[in-house]
Amino acid sequence: MGLLSLSSVKAYYGESQALFDVNLEVNEGEIVALMGRNGTGKSTTVKSIFQMIPTKGELLFSGKNLSKLKSFQVSRLGAGLVPEGRRIFGQLSVKENLIATSREGRWNLEEINDLFPKLKERSGQVASSLSGGEQQMLAIARALMTNPRLLILDEATEGLAPIIRQEIWSAIKTLRNDTGLAILIIDKSIRELRQICDRVVILEKGRTVWRGNIDQLSNEVTQEFIGV
Amino acid sequence: MIKESHLNIFVLGLLIFVPFFAYWNDQPFTITLMTRAVIFAIAAVGLNLALGIGGFISFGHAAFFGLGGYVMGILAWHSQNYVTLVEWPILIEGTKSMPIIWIITIAASAFLAAIIGMISLKTTGVYFIMITLAFAQMMYYFSTSWSAYGGEDGLSIYVRNNFPGLNTLDPIQFFSICCVILLIVLFFMGRLIKSPFGLALNASRQSRQRIEAVGFDFHKLQLTAFILSGAITxxxxxLFADLNRFVSPSMFSWQLSGEFIVFIIIGGVGRLFGPVIGALIFVWLEHLIGGISDYWHIFLGFILLAIVLFGKGGIIGLLSREDAQHE
Known part of the structure; x- marks a missing residue:
């Protein structure tokens, strides 16, 4: 059984159904890309995992049923979230953002500073005054400080300058090579994803339409479901 | 511009210097006035945890202030009049010992805050304000009808309670007790704000969803803060009841809850010394302008208006130009 397993997941925003049949699995130490065009339900899937919206179907994390848990309990099970749009705690300093979320485990301030040296330089700075790239680094660092077993990155490189995107991808590679952390990554950068991912899950209109290893991901598939 | 930390040290120095200067110049009234300011500052520092850091505006903190007063009043009254407080299942008599009264007060206020918090923190915004106000008003009307302890007339305690090794009737010694408590509360609060709990509380004010996504139980965070806040107030x-040797339903009044909020706004919301500066300014304005006119609140209103319009960070924000974490 995978670390995270979603079977026939449905999700709702009030009366309106956003997910119809999402199936995905992430195993320990594995990197899985969740892809699809805009509005296909990728971020809604993340919200479903964290129980931020009502869901149906089977959502298991390490064998535990997520649908009976609250958002903070999902996090405590070992799911770390880097939300879409960064969403750091803007009024706290960089260091305070990290201290506030720290939990026992491998990741501490020193490890974070090694992974993102820029954050060490900005340690005392109010988070809202950081550049977009630095805020993204902080969002990843904050999630790591919860010492997750699974890191979920929702559009972590969206809207960033190419050089900053490279830094983020480099950090994700380091996470993969040095820590063996399981990662579910939502992104559209196929070239970078091909270098680091083990498997891919593609959504369309709230349904899983393609699942397979990254080397099986042909141009025809990406053309058909992602449009690139 | 002054650094906030320098300003805090200046205020602390002033807080200690003025009463001792008054003592050497034989001005006991000034000492009493400063004691009053210090006690109000403690109350507002407590509220600042909920309002300034947690972001939930309690308009009912007088409930805890009044409860503290009545706990002191009832325990001291029973002790003075040699009337047993409880006979069954265990014998409880009153006490005149300040440390014992404080411990009981803290426990009782924390318990009340837990009950009020569990109910009111299910709501937010204006509903939270109204529910906390409603609880304080319930306490107010209960105390007015509690004839065993003076009802509307209140309860007089003829002799101030005891503190080991000190003469509490001496104004400077009683001031020293209150000032040390304020310093302890400020030290505790300073550590708390920078602790993972305090930072998470601050973060929870910025976004509930985000703080839950990193593993914090939002309600538990807020409730813990509310309990600590209520216990301090x-x-x-x-202390206030001991200062006046009198406790009355007015200690539960909504005006007092409003004044605690005013102290925080004047000094600076979310700032460690904001409530201290606000309480000092309030008490001295009340004394200086109140001596000239009964309508001194008009001047207070102007100050409040000016601060809200031109100095969002309160007096500290205006003087230091440093942003507080809430801004």
């Missing part, structure tokens, strides 16, 4: 109520 309750302790100040016991």
């Amino acid at each position: 309750g302790l100040s109520g016991a």
Whole structure:
């Protein structure tokens, strides 16, 4: 059984159904890309995992049923979230953002500073005054400080300058090579994803339409479901 | 511009210097005035945890202030009149010992805060304000009808309670007790704000969803803060009743809850010394302008208006130009 397993997941925003049949699995130490065009339900899937919206179907994390848990309990099970749009705690300093979320485990301030040296330089700075790239680094660092077993990155490189995107991808590679952390990554950068991912899950209109290893991901598939 | 930390040290120096200067110049009234300011500051520092850091505006903190007053009043009254407080299942008599009264006050206020918090923190915004106000008003009307302890007339305690090794009737010694408690509360609060709990509380004010996504139980965070906040304000109520040697339903009044909020806004919301500066300014304005006109609140209103319009960070924000974490 995978670390995270979603079977026939449905999700709702009030009366309106956003997910119809999402199936995905992430195993320990594995990197899985969740892809699809805009509005296909990728971020809604993340919200479903964290129980931020009502869901149906089977959502298991390490064998535990997520649908009976609250958002903070999902996090405590070992799911770390880097939300879409960064969403750091803007009024706290960089260091305070990290201290506030720290939990026992491998990741501490020193490890974070090694992974993102820029954050060490900005340690005392109010988070809202950081550049977009630095805020993204902080969002990843904050999630790591919860010492997750699974890191979920929702559009972590969206809207960033190419050089900053490279830094983020480099950090994700380091996470993969040095820590063996399981990662579910939502992104559209196929070239970078091909270098680091083990498997891919593609959504369309709230349904899983393609699942397979990254080397099986042909141009025809990406053309058909992602449009690139 | 002054650094906030320098300003805090200046205020602390002033807080200690003025009463001792008054003592050497034989001005006991000034010492009493400063004691009053210090006690109000403790109450507002307590509220600042909920309002400034947690972001939930309690308009009912007088409930804890009044409870602290009545705990002190009831315990001292029973002790003075040699009337047993409880006979069954265990014998409880009153006490005149300040430390014992404080411990009971803190426990009682924390318990009340837990009950009020569990109910009111299910709501937010204006509903939270109204529910906390409603609880304080319930306490107010209960105390007015509690004839065993003076009802509307209140309860007089003829002799101030005891503190080991000190003469509490001496104004400077009683001031010293209150000032040390304020310093302890400020030290505790300073550590708390920078602790993972305090930072998470601050973060929870910025976004509930985000703080839950990193593993914090939002309600538990807020409730813990509310209990701590209520306990500190309750302790100040016991000191206030000891200062006046009198406790009455007015300690539960909504005006008092409003004044605590005003102290925080004047000094600076979410700032460690904001409530201290606000309480000092309020008490001295009340004394200086109140001596000239009964309508001194008009001047207070102007100050409040000016601060809200031109100095969002309160007096500290205006003087230091440093942003507080809430801004």
